[in-house]
Amino acid sequence: MLPQVIAAEPALELIGGAGIHPRLSGTDNPSMTASPAPLDFARLPLTPAALANLQLLGYTQMTPIQAASLPIALLGKDLIAQAKTGSGKTAAFALALLANLNARRFAVQAMVLCPTRELADQVTQEIRRLARAEENIKVVTLCGGVALRGQNASLEHGAHIVVGTPGRIMDHLERGHLDLSALNTLVLDEADRMLDMGFFDDIAKVARQCPPERQTLLFSATYPEGIAKLSQQFMRQPQTVKVEAQHEASKIRQRWYQVRDSERLHTVSKVLNHYRPASTLAFCNTKLQCRELVQVLKAQGFSALALYGELEQRERDQVLVQFSNRSCSVLVATDVAARGLDISQLEMVINVDVTPDSEVHIHRIGRTGRADEEGWAISLASMNEMGAVGRIEQLQNVESDWHKVEDLTPASQEPLVPPMVTLQIVGGRKEKIRAGDVLGALTGEAGFTREQVGKINVNEYSTYVALDRRIADEALQKLSAGKVKGKSVRVRLLDDES
Numbered sequence: 272m273l274p275q276v277i278a279a280e281p282a283l284e285l286i287g288g289a290g291i292h293p294r295l296s297g298t299d300n301p302s303m304t305a306s307p308a309p310l311d312f313a314r315l316p317l318t319p320a321a322l323a324n325l326q327l328l329g330y331t332q333m334t335p336i337q338a339a340s341l342p343i344a345l346l347g348k349d350l351i352a353q354a355k356t357g358s359g360k361t362a363a364f365a366l367a368l369l370a371n372l373n374a375r376r377f378a379v380q381a382m383v384l385c386p387t388r389e390l391a392d393q394v395t396q397e398i399r400r401l402a403r404a405e406e407n408i409k410v411v412t413l414c415g416g417v418a419l420r421g422q423n424a425s426l427e428h429g430a431h432i433v434v435g436t437p438g439r440i441m442d443h444l445e446r447g448h449l450d451l452s453a454l455n456t457l458v459l460d461e462a463d464r465m466l467d468m469g470f471f472d473d474i475a476k477v478a479r480q481c482p483p484e485r486q487t488l489l490f491s492a493t494y495p496e497g498i499a500k501l502s503q504q505f506m507r508q509p510q511t512v513k514v515e516a517q518h519e520a521s522k523i524r525q526r527w528y529q530v531r532d533s534e535r536l537h538t539v540s541k542v543l544n545h546y547r548p549a550s551t552l553a554f555c556n557t558k559l560q561c562r563e564l565v566q567v568l569k570a571q572g573f574s575a576l577a578l579y580g581e582l583e584q585r586e587r588d589q590v591l592v593q594f595s596n597r598s599c600s601v602l603v604a605t606d607v608a609a610r611g612l613d614i615s616q617l618e619m620v621i622n623v624d625v626t627p628d629s630e631v632h633i634h635r636i637g638r639t640g641r642a643d644e645e646g647w648a649i650s651l652a653s654m655n656e657m658g659a660v661g662r663i664e665q666l667q668n669v670e671s672d673w674h675k676v677e678d679l680t681p682a683s684q685e686p687l688v689p690p691m692v693t694l695q696i697v698g699g700r701k702e703k704i705r706a707g708d709v710l711g712a713l714t715g716e717a718g719f720t721r722e723q724v725g726k727i728n729v730n731e732y733s734t735y736v737a738l739d740r741r742i743a744d745e746a747l748q749k750l751s752a753g754k755v756k757g758k759s760v761r762v763r764l765l766d767d768e769s
Protein backbone atom coordinates (compact mmCIF):
# COMPACT_ATOMS: atom_id res chain seq x y z
CA MET A 272 0.00 0.00 0.00
CA LEU A 273 1.24 3.45 -0.86
CA PRO A 274 2.00 5.74 2.02
CA GLN A 275 -0.31 8.69 2.29
CA VAL A 276 1.56 11.95 1.91
CA ILE A 277 0.63 14.93 3.97
CA ALA A 278 2.81 17.89 3.21
CA ALA A 279 2.99 20.61 5.79
CA GLU A 280 3.77 23.65 3.74
CA PRO A 281 3.08 27.27 2.94
CA ALA A 282 1.13 28.19 6.02
CA LEU A 283 4.21 27.24 7.95
CA GLU A 284 6.66 29.11 5.82
CA LEU A 285 6.63 32.06 8.18
CA ILE A 286 8.30 29.98 10.77
CA GLY A 287 11.11 28.45 8.79
CA GLY A 288 13.29 25.75 10.27
CA ALA A 289 13.25 25.13 13.99
CA GLY A 290 12.92 28.82 14.65
CA ILE A 291 9.81 29.65 16.54
CA HIS A 292 8.42 33.09 16.16
CA PRO A 293 6.74 34.59 19.18
CA ARG A 294 4.66 36.69 16.81
CA LEU A 295 2.74 33.56 15.88
CA SER A 296 1.60 32.62 19.35
CA GLY A 297 -2.07 31.80 19.26
CA THR A 298 -3.38 34.34 21.72
CA ASP A 299 -2.19 37.23 19.57
CA ASN A 300 -4.88 36.40 17.13
CA PRO A 301 -8.35 37.09 18.52
CA SER A 302 -10.07 34.78 16.04
CA MET A 303 -8.13 31.87 17.45
CA THR A 304 -8.74 32.21 21.15
CA ALA A 305 -11.63 29.73 21.12
CA SER A 306 -9.52 26.69 20.27
CA PRO A 307 -5.77 26.33 20.51
CA ALA A 308 -3.80 27.78 17.61
CA PRO A 309 -2.50 25.36 14.95
CA LEU A 310 0.96 25.20 16.48
CA ASP A 311 -0.13 25.09 20.09
CA PHE A 312 0.93 21.93 21.94
CA ALA A 313 -2.38 22.15 23.80
CA ARG A 314 -4.09 20.81 20.67
CA LEU A 315 -2.48 17.48 21.34
CA PRO A 316 -3.75 14.80 23.68
CA LEU A 317 -0.93 15.37 26.18
CA THR A 318 -1.20 15.39 29.98
CA PRO A 319 -1.28 18.75 31.76
CA ALA A 320 2.06 17.85 33.35
CA ALA A 321 3.61 17.24 29.94
CA LEU A 322 2.25 20.54 28.64
CA ALA A 323 3.57 22.42 31.65
CA ASN A 324 6.98 20.85 31.17
CA LEU A 325 7.06 21.96 27.53
CA GLN A 326 6.41 25.50 28.72
CA LEU A 327 9.29 25.18 31.18
CA LEU A 328 11.56 24.04 28.37
CA GLY A 329 10.61 27.11 26.39
CA TYR A 330 8.79 25.07 23.77
CA THR A 331 6.01 27.58 23.30
CA GLN A 332 4.86 26.21 19.96
CA MET A 333 5.26 23.11 17.86
CA THR A 334 7.76 23.25 15.05
CA PRO A 335 6.23 22.47 11.64
CA ILE A 336 7.38 18.85 11.65
CA GLN A 337 6.02 18.38 15.16
CA ALA A 338 2.68 19.86 14.12
CA ALA A 339 2.57 17.54 11.11
CA SER A 340 3.65 14.35 12.81
CA LEU A 341 2.48 14.39 16.43
CA PRO A 342 -1.27 14.11 15.75
CA ILE A 343 -0.59 10.97 13.70
CA ALA A 344 2.03 9.49 16.00
CA LEU A 345 -0.11 10.05 19.09
CA LEU A 346 -2.86 7.98 17.46
CA GLY A 347 -0.45 5.07 17.44
CA LYS A 348 -0.05 5.01 13.68
CA ASP A 349 3.14 4.22 11.81
CA LEU A 350 4.78 7.30 10.41
CA ILE A 351 7.55 8.39 8.07
CA ALA A 352 8.57 11.97 8.80
CA GLN A 353 11.02 13.95 6.77
CA ALA A 354 12.34 17.37 7.74
CA LYS A 355 15.69 19.06 7.78
CA THR A 356 18.19 18.94 10.60
CA GLY A 357 17.31 21.17 13.52
CA SER A 358 13.58 21.08 12.91
CA GLY A 359 12.70 19.37 16.18
CA LYS A 360 12.29 15.78 15.06
CA THR A 361 13.48 14.37 18.37
CA ALA A 362 10.60 15.83 20.36
CA ALA A 363 8.23 14.73 17.59
CA PHE A 364 8.93 11.08 18.33
CA ALA A 365 9.86 11.47 22.00
CA LEU A 366 6.49 12.93 22.96
CA ALA A 367 4.77 10.10 21.11
CA LEU A 368 6.75 7.33 22.75
CA LEU A 369 6.40 8.92 26.19
CA ALA A 370 2.64 9.10 25.75
CA ASN A 371 2.65 5.36 25.07
CA LEU A 372 4.64 4.52 28.14
CA ASN A 373 3.57 3.14 31.48
CA ALA A 374 6.16 4.21 34.06
CA ARG A 375 4.96 1.62 36.56
CA ARG A 376 5.66 -1.19 34.17
CA PHE A 377 9.31 -2.18 34.42
CA ALA A 378 10.02 -3.27 30.87
CA VAL A 379 11.53 -1.76 27.77
CA GLN A 380 8.57 -0.14 26.04
CA ALA A 381 10.31 2.09 23.52
CA MET A 382 13.52 1.85 21.55
CA VAL A 383 15.22 4.48 19.41
CA LEU A 384 17.87 3.46 16.87
CA CYS A 385 20.39 6.19 16.01
CA PRO A 386 23.41 6.16 13.70
CA THR A 387 26.10 7.35 16.12
CA ARG A 388 26.83 7.64 19.77
CA GLU A 389 26.69 11.40 19.89
CA LEU A 390 23.30 11.42 18.24
CA ALA A 391 22.13 8.75 20.68
CA ASP A 392 23.40 10.93 23.53
CA GLN A 393 21.55 13.95 22.17
CA VAL A 394 18.35 11.92 21.82
CA THR A 395 18.70 10.52 25.35
CA GLN A 396 19.14 14.01 26.76
CA GLU A 397 16.12 15.35 24.91
CA ILE A 398 13.96 12.40 26.02
CA ARG A 399 15.07 12.93 29.62
CA ARG A 400 14.16 16.63 29.42
CA LEU A 401 10.76 15.82 27.97
CA ALA A 402 10.17 13.01 30.47
CA ARG A 403 10.81 15.20 33.47
CA ALA A 404 7.09 15.83 33.92
CA GLU A 405 6.32 12.17 34.45
CA GLU A 406 7.25 9.73 37.11
CA ASN A 407 10.69 8.21 37.24
CA ILE A 408 11.33 7.16 33.66
CA LYS A 409 14.58 5.35 32.96
CA VAL A 410 16.38 5.88 29.69
CA VAL A 411 19.43 3.76 28.91
CA THR A 412 21.88 4.51 26.10
CA LEU A 413 23.45 1.52 24.36
CA CYS A 414 26.33 2.38 22.05
CA GLY A 415 29.67 0.91 21.17
CA GLY A 416 32.97 1.98 22.65
CA VAL A 417 31.83 1.24 26.19
CA ALA A 418 31.97 -2.11 28.01
CA LEU A 419 28.88 -4.27 27.54
CA ARG A 420 28.88 -5.23 31.19
CA GLY A 421 28.04 -1.78 32.56
CA GLN A 422 25.27 -1.40 30.03
CA ASN A 423 23.88 -4.76 30.98
CA ALA A 424 23.83 -3.72 34.61
CA SER A 425 21.86 -0.59 33.66
CA LEU A 426 19.39 -2.76 31.77
CA GLU A 427 19.02 -5.09 34.73
CA HIS A 428 18.16 -2.09 36.91
CA GLY A 429 15.14 -1.64 34.69
CA ALA A 430 14.85 0.55 31.62
CA HIS A 431 11.71 1.97 30.08
CA ILE A 432 13.42 3.37 27.03
CA VAL A 433 16.51 2.24 25.18
CA VAL A 434 18.40 4.53 22.82
CA GLY A 435 21.35 3.22 20.86
CA THR A 436 23.15 2.25 17.73
CA PRO A 437 21.90 -0.79 15.78
CA GLY A 438 25.18 -2.66 16.14
CA ARG A 439 25.39 -2.42 19.90
CA ILE A 440 21.71 -3.16 20.37
CA MET A 441 22.21 -6.30 18.26
CA ASP A 442 25.05 -7.31 20.58
CA HIS A 443 22.79 -7.05 23.60
CA LEU A 444 19.98 -8.92 21.88
CA GLU A 445 22.30 -11.74 20.89
CA ARG A 446 23.54 -12.06 24.44
CA GLY A 447 19.99 -12.12 25.77
CA HIS A 448 20.46 -8.89 27.75
CA LEU A 449 17.61 -7.09 26.14
CA ASP A 450 13.99 -8.23 26.20
CA LEU A 451 11.83 -6.47 23.64
CA SER A 452 8.62 -8.40 24.23
CA ALA A 453 6.90 -5.38 25.84
CA LEU A 454 7.98 -2.90 23.18
CA ASN A 455 5.28 -0.47 22.04
CA THR A 456 7.28 1.95 19.96
CA LEU A 457 10.26 1.49 17.67
CA VAL A 458 11.88 4.65 16.32
CA LEU A 459 14.40 4.81 13.50
CA ASP A 460 16.02 8.23 13.87
CA GLU A 461 18.22 9.72 11.16
CA ALA A 462 17.26 6.75 9.02
CA ASP A 463 19.04 8.14 5.95
CA ARG A 464 22.29 8.36 7.82
CA MET A 465 21.92 4.85 9.28
CA LEU A 466 21.51 3.58 5.73
CA ASP A 467 24.59 5.55 4.60
CA MET A 468 26.51 3.84 7.34
CA GLY A 469 25.47 0.38 6.21
CA PHE A 470 23.14 -0.45 9.08
CA PHE A 471 20.34 -1.90 6.94
CA ASP A 472 20.92 -5.50 8.01
CA ASP A 473 21.32 -4.68 11.67
CA ILE A 474 18.14 -2.62 11.63
CA ALA A 475 16.36 -5.51 9.95
CA LYS A 476 17.54 -7.96 12.58
CA VAL A 477 16.58 -5.68 15.45
CA ALA A 478 13.16 -4.93 13.96
CA ARG A 479 12.43 -8.64 13.57
CA GLN A 480 12.85 -9.07 17.31
CA CYS A 481 10.23 -6.44 18.12
CA PRO A 482 6.59 -7.44 18.60
CA PRO A 483 4.78 -7.20 15.26
CA GLU A 484 1.93 -5.07 16.61
CA ARG A 485 4.25 -2.27 17.73
CA GLN A 486 4.20 1.26 16.34
CA THR A 487 7.15 2.22 14.11
CA LEU A 488 8.22 5.82 13.56
CA LEU A 489 10.86 6.64 10.99
CA PHE A 490 12.57 10.06 10.95
CA SER A 491 14.91 11.28 8.30
CA ALA A 492 16.34 14.50 6.86
CA THR A 493 16.34 13.17 3.30
CA TYR A 494 14.49 10.38 1.52
CA PRO A 495 16.91 8.10 -0.30
CA GLU A 496 15.67 4.91 -1.94
CA GLY A 497 16.57 2.66 0.95
CA ILE A 498 13.94 4.31 3.12
CA ALA A 499 11.11 2.93 1.02
CA LYS A 500 12.67 -0.50 1.33
CA LEU A 501 12.94 -0.15 5.11
CA SER A 502 9.37 0.99 5.45
CA GLN A 503 8.00 -1.78 3.24
CA GLN A 504 9.67 -4.37 5.40
CA PHE A 505 9.02 -3.01 8.87
CA MET A 506 6.14 -0.62 8.85
CA ARG A 507 2.39 -1.01 8.68
CA GLN A 508 0.61 1.37 6.32
CA PRO A 509 2.78 4.29 7.31
CA GLN A 510 1.61 7.83 6.71
CA THR A 511 4.24 10.18 5.37
CA VAL A 512 4.69 13.77 6.45
CA LYS A 513 7.23 16.10 4.99
CA VAL A 514 8.16 19.66 5.74
CA GLU A 515 9.77 21.26 2.74
CA ALA A 516 13.34 22.40 3.13
CA GLN A 517 12.68 26.11 2.92
CA HIS A 518 14.15 28.73 5.14
CA GLU A 519 12.87 32.07 6.15
CA ALA A 520 14.80 34.08 3.61
CA SER A 521 15.37 37.08 5.80
CA LYS A 522 17.15 35.18 8.53
CA ILE A 523 19.88 33.64 6.40
CA ARG A 524 21.86 36.16 4.40
CA GLN A 525 23.48 34.38 1.49
CA ARG A 526 26.42 35.73 -0.45
CA TRP A 527 28.47 34.15 -3.18
CA TYR A 528 32.11 34.73 -4.13
CA GLN A 529 33.68 33.53 -7.32
CA VAL A 530 37.13 32.04 -6.69
CA ARG A 531 39.82 30.21 -8.58
CA ASP A 532 40.43 26.73 -7.18
CA SER A 533 43.97 27.73 -6.22
CA GLU A 534 42.76 30.56 -3.97
CA ARG A 535 39.74 28.84 -2.46
CA LEU A 536 41.22 27.92 0.92
CA HIS A 537 42.82 31.31 1.46
CA THR A 538 39.55 32.97 0.61
CA VAL A 539 38.01 31.18 3.61
CA SER A 540 40.37 33.05 5.93
CA LYS A 541 39.56 36.32 4.16
CA VAL A 542 35.88 35.64 4.75
CA LEU A 543 36.56 34.98 8.44
CA ASN A 544 38.64 38.12 8.88
CA HIS A 545 36.10 40.23 7.09
CA TYR A 546 32.90 39.04 8.79
CA ARG A 547 34.51 37.88 12.06
CA PRO A 548 31.89 35.32 13.08
CA ALA A 549 32.37 33.73 16.51
CA SER A 550 31.28 30.28 15.30
CA THR A 551 31.49 28.99 11.75
CA LEU A 552 30.71 25.63 10.22
CA ALA A 553 32.68 25.22 6.98
CA PHE A 554 31.55 22.48 4.62
CA CYS A 555 33.93 20.74 2.22
CA ASN A 556 33.04 18.03 -0.25
CA THR A 557 35.91 15.76 0.73
CA LYS A 558 37.85 14.72 3.79
CA LEU A 559 41.07 15.73 2.11
CA GLN A 560 39.79 19.24 1.57
CA CYS A 561 38.75 19.38 5.25
CA ARG A 562 42.23 18.48 6.39
CA GLU A 563 43.89 20.95 4.08
CA LEU A 564 41.59 23.77 5.09
CA VAL A 565 42.25 23.17 8.78
CA GLN A 566 45.97 23.32 8.10
CA VAL A 567 45.68 26.57 6.18
CA LEU A 568 43.48 28.14 8.86
CA LYS A 569 45.71 27.05 11.71
CA ALA A 570 48.78 28.36 9.94
CA GLN A 571 47.05 31.72 9.86
CA GLY A 572 46.28 31.66 13.56
CA PHE A 573 42.63 30.63 13.52
CA SER A 574 41.32 28.04 15.90
CA ALA A 575 39.91 25.35 13.63
CA LEU A 576 39.06 21.67 14.02
CA ALA A 577 38.06 19.04 11.48
CA LEU A 578 35.19 16.59 11.79
CA TYR A 579 35.17 13.69 9.39
CA GLY A 580 34.22 10.05 9.35
CA GLU A 581 37.32 8.32 10.59
CA LEU A 582 37.93 10.11 13.86
CA GLU A 583 37.90 7.99 16.97
CA GLN A 584 34.86 8.49 19.14
CA ARG A 585 36.83 10.28 21.84
CA GLU A 586 38.29 12.67 19.29
CA ARG A 587 34.87 13.37 17.80
CA ASP A 588 33.47 14.07 21.27
CA GLN A 589 36.23 16.55 22.01
CA VAL A 590 35.92 18.30 18.67
CA LEU A 591 32.17 18.71 19.10
CA VAL A 592 32.42 19.83 22.69
CA GLN A 593 35.02 22.47 21.83
CA PHE A 594 33.03 23.79 18.94
CA SER A 595 29.63 23.83 20.58
CA ASN A 596 30.92 25.53 23.74
CA ARG A 597 32.51 28.27 21.64
CA SER A 598 36.16 27.51 22.31
CA CYS A 599 36.90 26.79 18.65
CA SER A 600 36.02 29.30 15.92
CA VAL A 601 35.71 27.07 12.89
CA LEU A 602 34.51 23.50 12.52
CA VAL A 603 35.42 22.08 9.13
CA ALA A 604 33.26 19.13 8.17
CA THR A 605 31.99 16.90 5.42
CA ASP A 606 28.23 16.62 5.00
CA VAL A 607 28.09 13.09 6.32
CA ALA A 608 30.06 13.97 9.46
CA ALA A 609 27.91 16.99 10.27
CA ARG A 610 24.54 15.46 9.61
CA GLY A 611 22.11 15.44 12.50
CA LEU A 612 24.28 17.37 14.91
CA ASP A 613 22.39 19.98 16.84
CA ILE A 614 24.66 23.00 17.03
CA SER A 615 23.01 26.19 18.16
CA GLN A 616 24.43 29.70 17.90
CA LEU A 617 26.12 29.37 14.57
CA GLU A 618 26.84 32.78 13.07
CA MET A 619 28.08 31.50 9.73
CA VAL A 620 28.08 28.59 7.35
CA ILE A 621 30.73 28.60 4.63
CA ASN A 622 30.33 26.42 1.59
CA VAL A 623 33.99 25.98 0.81
CA ASP A 624 33.01 23.76 -2.11
CA VAL A 625 29.64 23.97 -3.83
CA THR A 626 27.74 20.75 -3.27
CA PRO A 627 26.57 19.00 -6.42
CA ASP A 628 23.29 18.15 -4.65
CA SER A 629 21.18 21.30 -4.31
CA GLU A 630 19.09 19.85 -1.46
CA VAL A 631 22.29 19.41 0.50
CA HIS A 632 22.99 23.13 0.03
CA ILE A 633 19.67 23.92 1.70
CA HIS A 634 20.50 21.62 4.59
CA ARG A 635 23.94 23.16 4.98
CA ILE A 636 22.85 26.77 5.15
CA GLY A 637 19.90 25.90 7.38
CA ARG A 638 22.41 25.32 10.18
CA THR A 639 22.66 29.06 10.70
CA GLY A 640 19.91 31.61 11.28
CA ARG A 641 18.18 29.42 13.85
CA ALA A 642 15.56 30.65 16.26
CA ASP A 643 15.56 34.42 16.42
CA GLU A 644 19.13 34.89 15.29
CA GLU A 645 20.35 35.89 11.89
CA GLY A 646 23.06 34.01 10.10
CA TRP A 647 25.43 34.31 7.19
CA ALA A 648 25.75 31.68 4.49
CA ILE A 649 28.84 32.37 2.39
CA SER A 650 29.53 30.20 -0.64
CA LEU A 651 32.69 30.00 -2.72
CA ALA A 652 32.29 28.85 -6.31
CA SER A 653 34.71 28.37 -9.16
CA MET A 654 33.82 28.57 -12.85
CA ASN A 655 33.41 24.82 -13.16
CA GLU A 656 30.88 24.75 -10.30
CA MET A 657 28.47 27.13 -12.01
CA GLY A 658 26.21 24.28 -13.14
CA ALA A 659 25.66 23.29 -9.51
CA VAL A 660 25.13 26.96 -8.58
CA GLY A 661 22.39 27.15 -11.22
CA ARG A 662 20.61 24.13 -9.76
CA ILE A 663 20.77 25.67 -6.29
CA GLU A 664 19.28 28.91 -7.62
CA GLN A 665 16.46 26.96 -9.20
CA LEU A 666 15.67 25.02 -6.06
CA GLN A 667 15.76 28.11 -3.85
CA ASN A 668 14.09 30.20 -6.45
CA VAL A 669 16.42 33.11 -5.75
CA GLU A 670 19.22 34.57 -7.78
CA SER A 671 22.66 34.36 -6.22
CA ASP A 672 23.98 37.55 -4.70
CA TRP A 673 27.56 37.76 -6.01
CA HIS A 674 30.27 39.75 -4.25
CA LYS A 675 33.91 40.34 -5.05
CA VAL A 676 36.77 38.64 -3.24
CA GLU A 677 38.62 42.01 -3.37
CA ASP A 678 35.98 43.44 -1.06
CA LEU A 679 36.85 40.93 1.65
CA THR A 680 39.01 43.32 3.64
CA PRO A 681 39.97 42.51 7.23
CA ALA A 682 37.66 44.18 9.72
CA SER A 683 40.38 44.18 12.37
CA GLN A 684 44.10 43.52 12.66
CA GLU A 685 43.51 41.42 15.77
CA PRO A 686 43.35 37.67 15.22
CA LEU A 687 39.90 36.10 15.49
CA VAL A 688 39.95 34.34 18.84
CA PRO A 689 37.15 32.22 20.27
CA PRO A 690 35.64 33.68 23.44
CA MET A 691 36.04 30.51 25.49
CA VAL A 692 38.60 27.82 26.30
CA THR A 693 37.76 24.22 27.19
CA LEU A 694 39.04 22.72 30.39
CA GLN A 695 38.93 18.96 30.67
CA ILE A 696 38.47 17.25 33.99
CA VAL A 697 39.42 13.59 34.06
CA GLY A 698 36.28 11.98 35.49
CA GLY A 699 32.66 12.09 34.42
CA ARG A 700 29.33 10.39 34.99
CA LYS A 701 31.09 7.21 36.06
CA GLU A 702 32.62 9.19 38.93
CA LYS A 703 29.20 10.72 39.59
CA ILE A 704 30.39 14.20 38.69
CA ARG A 705 27.55 16.54 37.84
CA ALA A 706 27.56 19.92 36.14
CA GLY A 707 26.46 21.54 39.40
CA ASP A 708 29.51 20.15 41.23
CA VAL A 709 31.86 21.71 38.73
CA LEU A 710 30.04 25.00 38.68
CA GLY A 711 30.08 24.94 42.48
CA ALA A 712 33.83 24.39 42.60
CA LEU A 713 34.46 27.26 40.20
CA THR A 714 32.06 29.78 41.68
CA GLY A 715 32.60 28.73 45.29
CA GLU A 716 36.12 28.40 46.56
CA ALA A 717 37.78 29.38 43.29
CA GLY A 718 35.84 32.64 43.32
CA PHE A 719 34.74 32.95 39.68
CA THR A 720 31.39 34.32 38.60
CA ARG A 721 28.64 32.36 36.89
CA GLU A 722 29.18 34.49 33.77
CA GLN A 723 32.79 33.39 33.42
CA VAL A 724 31.76 29.75 33.13
CA GLY A 725 30.16 28.51 29.91
CA LYS A 726 28.73 25.17 28.88
CA ILE A 727 29.56 22.15 31.02
CA ASN A 728 29.45 18.74 29.32
CA VAL A 729 29.63 15.72 31.57
CA ASN A 730 30.52 12.65 29.53
CA GLU A 731 31.04 9.10 30.70
CA TYR A 732 34.66 9.49 31.74
CA SER A 733 35.44 13.16 31.19
CA THR A 734 33.93 16.50 31.99
CA TYR A 735 34.44 19.53 29.75
CA VAL A 736 33.96 23.04 31.01
CA ALA A 737 33.97 26.14 28.84
CA LEU A 738 35.70 29.04 30.55
CA ASP A 739 36.08 32.66 29.64
CA ARG A 740 39.45 32.73 27.87
CA ARG A 741 40.71 35.44 30.24
CA ILE A 742 40.39 33.30 33.36
CA ALA A 743 41.34 29.93 31.87
CA ASP A 744 44.88 29.71 33.24
CA GLU A 745 43.87 30.84 36.68
CA ALA A 746 40.95 28.41 36.73
CA LEU A 747 43.27 25.59 35.71
CA GLN A 748 45.57 26.33 38.64
CA LYS A 749 42.78 26.69 41.14
CA LEU A 750 41.02 23.50 40.08
CA SER A 751 44.28 21.51 40.07
CA ALA A 752 44.91 22.63 43.63
CA GLY A 753 41.30 22.43 44.80
CA LYS A 754 38.58 19.81 44.81
CA VAL A 755 35.47 18.84 42.93
CA LYS A 756 32.89 16.97 45.01
CA GLY A 757 35.43 16.63 47.79
CA LYS A 758 37.99 14.93 45.58
CA SER A 759 41.15 16.15 43.91
CA VAL A 760 40.85 16.04 40.16
CA ARG A 761 43.20 15.99 37.19
CA VAL A 762 42.56 18.87 34.80
CA ARG A 763 44.04 20.24 31.60
CA LEU A 764 43.21 22.82 28.98
CA LEU A 765 42.33 21.56 25.53
CA ASP A 766 43.75 23.54 22.69
CA ASP A 767 42.95 22.85 19.09
CA GLU A 768 46.03 20.65 18.74
CA SER A 769 44.37 17.92 20.75
Ligand code: ADP
Pocket residue numbers: 289291329330331332333334337354355356357358359360361362611613
Ligand atom coordinates in the same frame (compact mmCIF):
# COMPACT_ATOMS: atom_id res chain seq x y z
P1 ADP B 1 16.35 17.43 14.43
O1 ADP B 1 16.32 16.07 15.05
O2 ADP B 1 15.21 17.68 13.51
O3 ADP B 1 17.67 17.73 13.78
P2 ADP B 1 16.30 18.36 17.15
O4 ADP B 1 15.27 17.44 17.65
O5 ADP B 1 17.72 18.05 17.48
O6 ADP B 1 16.17 18.52 15.57
O7 ADP B 1 15.90 19.83 17.63
C1 ADP B 1 16.68 20.98 17.37
C2 ADP B 1 16.59 21.96 18.52
O8 ADP B 1 15.30 22.53 18.61
C3 ADP B 1 16.87 21.31 19.86
O9 ADP B 1 17.79 22.11 20.56
C4 ADP B 1 15.52 21.28 20.55
O10 ADP B 1 15.67 21.40 21.95
C5 ADP B 1 14.81 22.48 19.94
N1 ADP B 1 13.34 22.34 19.86
C6 ADP B 1 12.65 21.24 19.48
N2 ADP B 1 11.32 21.47 19.49
C7 ADP B 1 11.16 22.75 19.89
C8 ADP B 1 10.01 23.60 20.09
N3 ADP B 1 8.77 23.15 19.87
N4 ADP B 1 10.24 24.86 20.50
C9 ADP B 1 11.49 25.31 20.71
N5 ADP B 1 12.61 24.57 20.54
C10 ADP B 1 12.46 23.31 20.12
Ligand code: MG
Pocket residue numbers: 360361460461611
Ligand atom coordinates in the same frame (compact mmCIF):
# COMPACT_ATOMS: atom_id res chain seq x y z
MG1 MG C 1 17.56 14.45 14.94
